[in-house]
Amino acid sequence: MSQDTTHSDKSFPTHPHTEPVTENAWSKLNAFTDARVGLGRSGISVPTKHLLAFQLAHAQAIDAVHTQLDAKRLAEELSAQAWAPNAAPFLLHSRATDRATYLQRPDYGRRLDEHSAHILDQHSAENTAEYDLAIAIVDGLSSLAIEQNTLPFLQALFAHLDTNATNKSNTKSNTKTNTNKHAPWHIAPLCLVEQGRVAIGDDICERLNAKCVLVLIGERPGLSSPDSLGLYLTWGGKVGYTDAYRNCISNVRPAGLVYQEAARKAFYLLTEARTLKLSGVKLKDRSDDDLIMDTSKESKNFLIT
Amino acid sequence: MSHPHSSYQFRHILGERTFGFVDLADLMAKATPARSGDRLAGVAAHSAEERAIAQITLADVPLKLFLQQALVPYEDDEITRLILDDHDKQAFAPISHLTVGGFRDWLLSDLATSEVLTSIRSGVTPEMAAAVSKIMRNQDLILVAKKCHVKTAFRNTIGLPGHLSTRLQPNHPTDDLTGIAASMLDGLLYANGDAVIGINPATDNVQQATRLIKMMDEVIQHYEIPTQSCVLTHVTNTIECIEQGAPVDLVFQSIGGTQATNDSFGFNLATLAEAQDAALSLKRGTVGNNVMYFETGQGSALSANANHGLDQQTCEARAYAVARKFNPLLVNTVVGFIGPEYLYDGKEITRAGLEDHFCAKLLGLPMGCDVCYTNHAEADQNDMDNLLTLLGVAGCTFVMGIPGSDDIMLNYQTTSFHDALYARRALGLKPAPEFDLWLAKMEIFKNNEQFILNHQLPDAFHKSLHKMIGGKS
Numbered sequence: 001m002s003q004d005t006t007h008s009d010k011s012f013p014t015h016p017h018t019e020p021v022t023e024n025a026w027s028k029l030n031a032f033t034d035a036r037v038g039l040g041r042s043g044i045s046v047p048t049k050h051l052l053a054f055q056l057a058h059a060q061a062i063d064a065v066h067t068q069l070d071a072k073r074l075a076e077e078l079s080a081q082a083w084a085p086n087a088a089p090f091l092l093h094s095r096a097t098d099r100a101t102y103l104q105r106p107d108y109g110r111r112l113d114e115h116s117a118h119i120l121d122q123h124s125a126e127n128t129a130e131y132d133l134a135i136a137i138v139d140g141l142s143s144l145a146i147e148q149n150t151l152p153f154l155q156a157l158f159a160h161l162d163t164n165a166t167n168k169s170n171t172k173s174n175t176k177t178n179t180n181k182h183a184p185w186h187i188a189p190l191c192l193v194e195q196g197r198v199a200i201g202d203d204i205c206e207r208l209n210a211k212c213v214l215v216l217i218g219e220r221p222g223l224s225s226p227d228s229l230g231l232y233l234t235w236g237g238k239v240g241y242t243d244a245y246r247n248c249i250s251n252v253r254p255a256g257l258v259y260q261e262a263a264r265k266a267f268y269l270l271t272e273a274r275t276l277k278l279s280g281v282k283l284k285d286r287s288d289d290d291l292i293m294d295t296s297k298e299s300k301n302f303l304i305t
Numbered sequence: 306m307s308h309p310h311s312s313y314q315f316r317h318i319l320g321e322r323t324f325g326f327v328d329l330a331d332l333m334a335k336a337t338p339a340r341s342g343d344r345l346a347g348v349a350a351h352s353a354e355e356r357a358i359a360q361i362t363l364a365d366v367p368l369k370l371f372l373q374q375a376l377v378p379y380e381d382d383e384i385t386r387l388i389l390d391d392h393d394k395q396a397f398a399p400i401s402h403l404t405v406g407g408f409r410d411w412l413l414s415d416l417a418t419s420e421v422l423t424s425i426r427s428g429v430t431p432e433m434a435a436a437v438s439k440i441m442r443n444q445d446l447i448l449v450a451k452k453c454h455v456k457t458a459f460r461n462t463i464g465l466p467g468h469l470s471t472r473l474q475p476n477h478p479t480d481d482l483t484g485i486a487a488s489m490l491d492g493l494l495y496a497n498g499d500a501v502i503g504i505n506p507a508t509d510n511v512q513q514a515t516r517l518i519k520m521m522d523e524v525i526q527h528y529e530i531p532t533q534s535c536v537l538t539h540v541t542n543t544i545e546c547i548e549q550g551a552p553v554d555l556v557f558q559s560i561g562g563t564q565a566t567n568d569s570f571g572f573n574l575a576t577l578a579e580a581q582d583a584a585l586s587l588k589r590g591t592v593g594n595n596v597m598y599f600e601t602g603q604g605s606a607l608s609a610n611a612n613h614g615l616d617q618q619t620c621e622a623r624a625y626a627v628a629r630k631f632n633p634l635l636v637n638t639v640v641g642f643i644g645p646e647y648l649y650d651g652k653e654i655t656r657a658g659l660e661d662h663f664c665a666k667l668l669g670l671p672m673g674c675d676v677c678y679t680n681h682a683e684a685d686q687n688d689m690d691n692l693l694t695l696l697g698v699a700g701c702t703f704v705m706g707i708p709g710s711d712d713i714m715l716n717y718q719t720t721s722f723h724d725a726l727y728a729r730r731a732l733g734l735k736p737a738p739e740f741d742l743w744l745a746k747m748e749i750f751k752n753n754e755q756f757i758l759n760h761q762l763p764d765a766f767h768k769s770l771h772k773m774i775g776g777k778s
Binding site for chain 2: 022024025026028029030031032033034035036037038039041043044045046050054055057058061062064065103104105106107141219220221222223224225228240242243244248249250251255256257265280281284285286287300301302303304305
């Protein structure tokens with residue numbers, strides 16, 4: 001094969017017409033994306049091996065939805081971290097008693113059950129300190145996402161937060177001027193929630209009288225990503241708030257938005273929310289504005305030659 | 306239900322028993338074919354019998370009543386005001402004497418030709434469309450929708466009879482340009498992308514949207530593709546993108562059927578008008594000026610606690626009043642995305658997809674459908690095959706196309722590039738004519754009439770692919 005044959009048909013030989021399956025010359029593009037590109041075709045249909053691989057992935061995703069979160073074990077793991085808030089995490093449950101109810105009654109998943117509400121109310125009654133931030137860790141539709149991503153993400157986030165005296169490892173005093181960006185964060189005990197939805201963070205925020213709430217929640221599992229974590233920030237979360245009051249960071253996982261990046265964005269939004277005293281559509285995520293995003297400097301995508 | 310009560314606006318006597326419905330909203334909700342979202346809202350019929358009685362009662366309601374009794378108060382809701390203030394009495398005249406049941410007969414009759422259906426559409430309100438759909442079987446929804454022709458245009462012509470377009474949806478979980486480009490190439494070489502190349506950004510901000518808009522614009526220009534691009538970010542972001550000089554083709558927004566729903570989405574009608582003006586000012590369309598792309602879906606109003614006691618299908622139809630105010634290029638009902646609490650299984654998803662398509666077409670909208678499901682719903686690929694086929698028969702404007710049915714960013718399954726070609730072959734549906742010519746010119750199709758793809762990699766893509774993966778290894 002000659003050296004400069006980029007326009008020659010020989011560069012991308014295709015199967016003879018007598019083969020029932022036509023392979024795609026671009027099938028190797030699957031090295032650059034998890035998307036199911038270059039599957040080839042039987043006529044115009046998906047070839048058998050890819051059809052069956054899809055069926056297996058779907059079966060696994062269905063199973064992921066129904067796996068229960070081991071909240072106790074996660075609470076123990078989190079408590080053992082040097083950066084974690086001093087107080088033991090709260091183990092909470094929504095009003096959805098089981099997964100079947102959870103799937104059909106999102107309203108139950110948005111509210112704490114009586115026992116959980118009582119735990120938080122009692123804490124607030126006994127605790128006069130005002131919290132800057134509550135963190136709710138919620139199973140959502142993928143307990144796998146929570147079990148896999150919670151600890152490393154929070155570790156990355158707490159590296160940004162000056163938690164002055166609320167955590168165990170705080171030994172250095174904050175010598176910087178107390179600007180908003182560097183003001184310490186007084187963080188409520190972590191809240192672990194089973195059978196919860198995003199809005200349960202508002203219930204928690206209100207009961208703990210926290211200034212804002214960050215919800216970590218298992219997103220609906222995809223075929224290629226059963227482990228995707230979503231982050232939702234609400235300033236002054238109150239029961240009944242709609243999504244317009246929230247900012248979202250999606251797809252936090254090793255193969256998606258990596259922990260350091262997710263933590264950087266979350267910290268940006270937290271800081272902005274505290275400065276502006278709001279969240280949602282009026283709080284634009286400009287966390288990338290100081291990066292080099294000039295598309296003339298970014299390399300063109302490979303389709304542009 | 307078994308005792309007459311003075312507070313019932315509608316009553317039906319069956320033998321010894323009287324069934325009552327407190328008002329038009331109650332009657333509409335109880336007449337709706339069963340689905341989980343209406344049970345969740347507490348508005349569904351309590352029994353199969355009550356549902357059937359509600360349908361019989363609804364069939365006797367005059368269409369005119371929908372102009373007299375707003376389902377959401379006029380004073381409280383700008384969409385109600387839009388529906389009633391924009392109602393075209395002249396267009397309504399030929400059907401003004403009909404009941405809901407009579408309207409079904411009329412729609413199915415030979416009186417209702419494509420031309421006649423076009424002439425009455427501005428006289429039909431969303432509530433009338435919703436009402437009649439509730440007493441129509443799936444085949445009725447298909448047959449009447451097929452008669453409703455809705456043509457729109459930007460860089461190509463969408464919605465011609467016998468045509469089906471596809472949205473190429475190259476989403477990537479980190480908005481990685483190489484990953485997005487790989488899915489775009491895959492889609493284009495599978496003859497997809499004439500409705501729009503539309504990306505749901507993983508990171509939803511102005512900067513990212515601008516980056517993706519520019520990227521798609523470069524590809525469309527480089528290969529001279531007669532199609533348009535869209536980043537599905539919030540309307541206020543797109544307005545900012547336009548202000549900053551980004552090459553925006555279409556403005557996107559998710560819309561709902563009550564003002565409170567749209568409040569929860571963070572926009573109102575004035576926002577959409579501002580965005581439409583901004584997009585029109587760019588004058589980027591070559592064969593038409595439809596610059597809006599809307600997405601809808603049953604359940605969004607309830608999800609925002611903004612359904613005013615209405616059933617979810619009626620709320621959905623009201624969203625079409627919002628859409629038609631702004632002459633969209635495309636409207637897309639994302640039917641199976643919202644999850645099992647609103648549409649429980651394949652059967653409910655199928656029914657909802659056909660209802661949404663029918664109502665939108667009757668109201669004059671270029672309705673496509675994201676034939677889809679999530680992994681927590683009771684549905685699978687076979688349900689999608691069925692709905693895709695039914696919608697293809699019904700003359701659906703467009704469907705989604707993604708690699709191998711797997712959206713790796715939004716985490717759900719929708720129709721694949723292969724699926725679109727299946728619909729073309731099974732039903733003889735062609736892509737937009739300008740795009741069809743391009744497919745021939747680029748040698749993507751070897752035979753456009755029989756939808757036969759080229760066995761060889763088309764020449765125009767050799768260079769870029771070689772750069773990426775080299776030649777034969």
